[in-house]
Amino acid sequence: MPSLINKKIILGISGGIAAYKSAELARLLMQEGATVQVVMSAAAQQFITPVTMQALTGLPVFTSQWDARIDNNMAHIELSRTADAILVAPATADLLAKLSLGLADDLLTTLCLARNCPLLLVPAMNLQMWEHQATQRSVQRLVEDGSTMLGPASGIQACGETGAGRMLEPAEIVEHVCAFFQPKLLQGKRVLVTAGPTFEAIDPVRGMTNRSSGKMGFAIAQAALEAGAQVHLIAGPCALPTPLESGGQIYRTNVTSGQEMYAAVMQSLDCDLFFSVAAVADWTIPNPAKEKIKRHSATVASKKSSAPQIHFAANPDILQSVAQFAKANKTGPNKSPRPYCVGFAAETSNLEQHASEKRQRKGIPLMVGNIGPDTFGDDLNQLLIIDENSKQHLPRAPKLTLARLLIKAVAKKLA
Numbered sequence: 001m002p003s004l005i006n007k008k009i010i011l012g013i014s015g016g017i018a019a020y021k022s023a024e025l026a027r028l029l030m031q032e033g034a035t036v037q038v039v040m041s042a043a044a045q046q047f048i049t050p051v052t053m054q055a056l057t058g059l060p061v062f063t064s065q066w067d068a069r070i071d072n073n074m075a076h077i078e079l080s081r082t083a084d085a086i087l088v089a090p091a092t093a094d095l096l097a098k099l100s101l102g103l104a105d106d107l108l109t110t111l112c113l114a115r116n117c118p119l120l121l122v123p124a125m126n127l128q129m130w131e132h133q134a135t136q137r138s139v140q141r142l143v144e145d146g147s148t149m150l151g152p153a154s155g156i157q158a159c160g161e162t163g164a165g166r167m168l169e170p171a172e173i174v175e176h177v178c179a180f181f182q183p184k185l186l187q188g189k190r191v192l193v194t195a196g197p198t199f200e201a202i203d204p205v206r207g208m209t210n211r212s213s214g215k216m217g218f219a220i221a222q223a224a225l226e227a228g229a230q231v232h233l234i235a236g237p238c239a240l241p242t243p244l245e246s247g248g249q250i251y252r253t254n255v256t257s258g259q260e261m262y263a264a265v266m267q268s269l270d271c272d273l274f275f276s277v278a279a280v281a282d283w284t285i286p287n288p289a290k291e292k293i294k295r296h297s298a299t300v301a302s303k304k305s306s307a308p309q310i311h312f313a314a315n316p317d318i319l320q321s322v323a324q325f326a327k328a329n330k331t332g333p334n335k336s337p338r339p340y341c342v343g344f345a346a347e348t349s350n351l352e353q354h355a356s357e358k359r360q361r362k363g364i365p366l367m368v369g370n371i372g373p374d375t376f377g378d379d380l381n382q383l384l385i386i387d388e389n390s391k392q393h394l395p396r397a398p399k400l401t402l403a404r405l406l407i408k409a410v411a412k413k414l415a
């Protein structure tokens with residue numbers, strides 16, 4: 001579901017080479033349902049034309065505070081009063097310096113000063129300009145004054161140098177804008193999420209794992225961050241980037257085995273909410289071989305089959321251990337168990353019955369059922385949220401959409 005429906009965003013463009021990416025940015029914002037009103041500085045028009053931006057957004061572009069198209073001739077006031085946010089991308093060093101001082105010598109800067117809505121700034125400049133104390137002072141002051149900085153990223157720059165100062169990619173900017181508008185239902189809460197599979201070694205080159213991709217757990221970590229929480233993500237082996245990585249706000253611990261995940265979780269229990277989304281291997285191989293087991297080696301116990309006999313031992317049940325800890329730690333709202341535990345059950349049949357039984361067996365307030373293994377790796381899922389008294393079905397949708405709905409449901413229970 002698009003995340004910016006009914007949102008009006010003023011896209012301010014100042015004069016940097018990254019301005020060519022603002023066209024794509026406008027398009028992506030509109031794909032999320034936003035109305036995009038473009039305002040350009042004089043320098044921006046050296047890099048990209050108002051005609052391009054008008055054609056893409058379907059709205060006339062404003063470039064001057066003397067524009068007579070607005071009835072009362074006060075474009076700086078009129079434009080900002082109807083906007084949900086002003087997003088300036090790219091924001092040059094010059095623009096940041098002016099805004100930090102409250103200077104207002106063109107429409108874009110006047111609009112930012114006269115606004116009564118949030119200001120999101122996406123810096124883009126040469127790395128020396130970014131690192132200059134003057135720019136860093138401007139950034140610090142703007143953040144103190146309540147503006148939100150998105151980026152910059154590091155990498156190769158248009159000038160040929162490499163370092164911090166690149167504008168975030170349009171898709172990343174849109175992710176941050178969508179996150180910005182999510183309701184802050186978990187403001188001030190600490191959230192711990194496990195995600196992905198575990199890998200249990202047989203020898204240095206082989207092991208046992210499962211088909212969990214980590215996508216659902218990562219989506220929940222993202223939705224929790226968007227909701228204002230402080231998020232710690234403990235991830236088994238999976239290739240996914242940390243959600244909203246350019247914001248750098250999710251603290252991530254990578255682990256391999258179930259034992260490692262258990263240890264990492266048990267050290268991180270000072271949290272309000274625990275989402276146990278990882279598909280932890282139920283069994284592990286104690287004392288894996290130090291050398292690769294050879295097909296014909298003596299360690300292959302059964303000569304008849306020439307296949308090794310592997311003995312399994314149970315892995316700790318992380319969720320159950322956290323639930324027991326929580327019951328003994330009644331420091332949640334109204335002296336309730338802390339952290340509030342949410343489990344995930346991937347089932348191949350009788351989802352409701354198995355997930356319900358599992359909720360009781362593990363001693364947790366909430367179990368979320370999803371049909372596996374079809375959902376593994378998929379971008380879509382459907383969920384069944386089960387608590388002591390009720391069931392709620394969330395129909396098939398992108399995992400991030402479901403994660404946001406789940407956060408909403410859980411936040412209500414914490415309230």
Ligand code: C5P
Pocket residue numbers: 194258276277278279280281282315316317318319320342343344345346358
């Ligand atoms: O019993 P089952 O593995 O199906 O339960 C699934 C739930 O239990 C998930 O929330 C999973 O993260 C958690 N779990 C765990 N430790 C295990 C096995 C499962 O935390 N060893």
